[in-house]
Amino acid sequence: MTTSGFQAFLLLLCLSSLLSLLYFSFLDQKLHQHKYHPAVPQRNLRILLWHWPFSRSYRLDGDKCLQMYNISHCFLTDNTSTFATADVVVFHHHEISRGLSSLPLHLDRPASQYWVWLSMEPPVNNANLTQLNGLFNWTMSYRRDADIAIPYGETRLGGYEPVFQGAQNHSCFVSWVVSRYWPHQGRAGIYQSLKKYIPIEVYGRWNKKPLSKKKLLSTIADCFFYLAFENSEAKDYISEKLWRNAFQAGVVPVVLGPSRATYEALAPPGSFIHVADFETTADLAAYLRHVAADRQVYEKYFQWHRTHTIKTYTDWRERLCQICVKYPTLPAQQVYQDLESWVYS
Numbered sequence: 001m002t003t004s005g006f007q008a009f010l011l012l013l014c015l016s017s018l019l020s021l022l023y024f025s026f027l028d029q030k031l032h033q034h035k036y037h038p039a040v041p042q043r044n045l046r047i048l049l050w051h052w053p054f055s056r057s058y059r060l061d062g063d064k065c066l067q068m069y070n071i072s073h074c075f076l077t078d079n080t081s082t083f084a085t086a087d088v089v090v091f092h093h094h095e096i097s098r099g100l101s102s103l104p105l106h107l108d109r110p111a112s113q114y115w116v117w118l119s120m121e122p123p124v125n126n127a128n129l130t131q132l133n134g135l136f137n138w139t140m141s142y143r144r145d146a147d148i149a150i151p152y153g154e155t156r157l158g159g160y161e162p163v164f165q166g167a168q169n170h171s172c173f174v175s176w177v178v179s180r181y182w183p184h185q186g187r188a189g190i191y192q193s194l195k196k197y198i199p200i201e202v203y204g205r206w207n208k209k210p211l212s213k214k215k216l217l218s219t220i221a222d223c224f225f226y227l228a229f230e231n232s233e234a235k236d237y238i239s240e241k242l243w244r245n246a247f248q249a250g251v252v253p254v255v256l257g258p259s260r261a262t263y264e265a266l267a268p269p270g271s272f273i274h275v276a277d278f279e280t281t282a283d284l285a286a287y288l289r290h291v292a293a294d295r296q297v298y299e300k301y302f303q304w305h306r307t308h309t310i311k312t313y314t315d316w317r318e319r320l321c322q323i324c325v326k327y328p329t330l331p332a333q334q335v336y337q338d339l340e341s342w343v344y345s
């Protein structure tokens, strides 16, 4: 190499390292912009729960978010006398649906306080929404597009050990647990039609065969399949019927609820049979017979146990502590002027 050639080479080397330096610092900036906000808020947050959902209360003494979920600077209270100092006040829909008198509209609402509308129920179960317009800053529900999204369960990477291994003694083909049965519901029609082709064991209050908490999973686990039929087919509404009843019992769920695309996005891969994939209930029944008869085909529905796991959320406190995790990224100065439109959107 000539001297001038070598100089040119050195220059190029310098230039390219400068460029890559610039590029990486740009990348770094981008990464920081998109970085998940720290789970630890900068200051203490006070979350006031106005009513306990369905009147079932949990203990809030001590620092529950830290002790139970390792979320710091996050203090939950149900003491409504602390209203003036709360950063966030959470209102569960069921208890405020009767009328506005259950809301603290007579109190001075601090300008920096956020009000959260909370419901884990599908739209049809949220009555009297219009009276709540213009009151809330954030929504909290199982929906992915809620400000504070708190699903009944979620899929994570890992490995899964169900509480039971289902269908061990082949004593039951498919079960269904239903407490409130309404003939007009979509799931009732499917059940009435499906039971003509396959035996369905029905448990729950409706059939006067309620299962205790202790017996629930073990009973479901005696079957090949579980009808994880939601009471309402609504956007993102996938309840504990899937996450707990079917997955924890180690049986294959037959699902009725949101679209297949939603289940594919939220549930472990290849973990369910979707009712909408079949033209008729006879086709569905025939497919279930085929799957139950072939061990290899049946086992395919549990392949995800090797690569994925599920996390369920059941404790209201865990959900409330999530507000602090999300708080730094939640929109300021937002008001739900038409809550009902959002709920039905």
Ligand SMILES: *[C@@H]1O[C@H](CO)[C@@H](O)[C@H](O)[C@H]1NC(C)=O
Pocket (backbone or CB within 6 Å): 039, 040, 070
């Ligand atoms: C608790 O959270 C902190 C960060 O907020 C983390 O460093 C620590 O490992 C966590 N502890 C447990 C037991 O998860």
Ligand SMILES: *[C@@H]1O[C@H](CO)[C@@H](O)[C@H](O)[C@H]1NC(C)=O
Pocket (backbone or CB within 6 Å): 079, 080, 081, 082
């Ligand atoms: C509720 O909060 C008020 C105001 O901070 C306080 O005076 C009262 O002692 C609290 N009540 C309970 C039961 O902790």
Ligand SMILES: *[C@@H]1O[C@H](CO)[C@@H](O)[C@H](O)[C@H]1NC(C)=O
Pocket (backbone or CB within 6 Å): 097, 098, 099, 127, 128
């Ligand atoms: C809806 O509001 C009316 C009064 O405006 C009340 O009588 C009714 O019980 C409410 N419905 C529910 C489900 O809370």
Ligand SMILES: *[C@@H]1O[C@H](CO)[C@@H](O)[C@H](O)[C@H]1NC(C)=O
Pocket (backbone or CB within 6 Å): 168, 169, 171, 222
């Ligand atoms: C097997 O089947 C019987 C009903 O025939 C049931 O009582 C029993 O608990 C089942 N499960 C297991 C794991 O043995």
Ligand SMILES: *[C@@H]1O[C@H](CO)[C@@H](O)[C@H](O)[C@H]1NC(C)=O
Pocket (backbone or CB within 6 Å): 111, 112, 113, 114, 115, 134, 135, 136, 137, 332, 333, 334, 335
């Ligand atoms: C929350 O919503 C109310 C309307 O009900 C609004 O007046 C207030 O500015 C909002 N608060 C924040 C902190 O954005």
